[in-house]
Amino acid sequence: MTAFTAADAASVTETLDRDGIVVLPNFLHGEALASIQDSFTRALARPSFNTWSGYEMMEKWRIQLENLLMIDPHCYSDCALHPLITEVMRRYIGPDAALVEARGWKTIRTTRNFHGWHGDAWFHPAAAALRPREVKLAIYLTDVTSGHFSYIAGSHHANHGHMPKHWGPRDVAPMMHLAKDIKGPAGTAFLFDTAGVHRQTTPVLEPRDVMFFNFHDPAIPLQDVDVQNGRYQPIALNAGFLPAEMSAADARILGFGRALGAPAHQGVIGRPSQVRYPVLHNTVAGMLALRLEIQELQRLAREVRRAMLSRLRALPARLGRAVPATPAAQH
Ligand SMILES: O=C(O)CCC(=O)C(=O)O
Structure with a gap:
């Protein structure tokens, strides 16, 4: 794991605040990167079904892993709980920032423009006035030269406090000169404020593997569709990968005890109420x-x-x- 100083956390937070996105080159490397790449590939070997725990598929172009903290121990120490990341989350989101999702996917090779410009929708409209902040830590697991992530720098400022939406090409055209295209070798990471306008670009000439660790304050009420679909529930952890001792701050960021005292169904992992393709x-x-x-x-x-x-x-x-x-x- 790369060492970092308080000055690093301050400067990363400052750039995130200014641009809505900050790149962390060579964030994951060596044994940690190799181990996660291997675990990711193994987990993608087959779809989740009956006795197989594997990938989920919501659409044709992305093969998705829902619980990254189940697949590799480095997803804790070198990603979600990396001290630079947890410190930036505390500074940027606030003391109650928590990991609410840890998912990744492989985008298959395609020239289809399947993924448009958008800001991420997650909070309830009643919470918009709180100007809630959400940040994703994205990490490429393959070398990315096409089908990369792109972000309109600074667009998060105008969107905070408004309901996120999809943006058509005409809406985005006047802002395209501010687009930051994130290409880079496997191990390249970036943090972005999900209120900003972003997308995966097309064409995707090589399959792209990426992980997204998503942080926000779990006390912020969620939009109805996410409640119905059981999204942002406490995340699934692999006890075998957790250290015997953990700081209270790390335990809180992982969501320990978050569902205690709440109705049990609010702590259920997965999407119990979401039935997609029921006939199939x-x-x-x-x-x-x-x-x-x-x-x-x-x-x-x-x-x-x-x-x-x-x-x-x-x-x-x-x-x-x-x-x-x-x-x-x-x-
Ligand atoms: O896969 C990508 O590059 C885009 C991801 C994205 O739009 C999101 O996480 O909201």
Whole structure:
């Protein structure tokens, strides 16, 4: 992990405040980068289904990992809990900043313009007056020369306190000279204020792997759709990756105890109320149930066959006992 000083945290926070985005070159490197790249690739090997824990797919172009803190120990010490990051979050968001999402994805190669300019929508309209701040730490896991992240520098200032929205090409055209295109080798990181106008650019000429660690104050009320979809719940942690001792500040940033005292459903990991493609899900679940039913019928058939065979084998002996001995044989 790269060492940092209080001056680093101050200057990163200052740039974030001014531009809404700050690049951290070579943030992840060496063993930490190699380990996360490997874990990421393994986790992307198959979709989550029944006994497999893998990726989720909400659309054609991105294959998504929902719980990065489950897949690799370096996602704690070298990413979410990196002292530079936690210090900048405290300075920029406030003392109650917490990690509310740790997800990543692979964008597949495509020339399709599938992802437009937007500010991230997350807080309830009633909270807009609080001018809530949210910051994402993004880290590239592949070398990125196309399909990179782009951000309109300074656009966060005008958007704070307004409901985030999607921006059409005509809305963004007058601001394009302020666009910061973030390209770079694997391990390049950047922090951005999600109120600013941003997007993944097209075309994506090489598949791109990226992680996003999302921080805001969990006390800020969420927009209805995120409550309905169970987004920004306490995040899933892997106990095996956590150190035996952890500072109270780190435990709070990870959300320890955040759901205590609240209705249990508010602490449930995942998206219990979100049913996407119900027909497809029910069909696949039905096919799995049918497969298991057939397996059970096959087991029953084997049992019946075994019982019949053993009865057949026992038949001659039983017949022998049943046939009375001939009189001649009695002498
Ligand atoms: O994948 C990207 O580069 C864009 C990400 C993005 O728009 C977001 O996290 O809100």
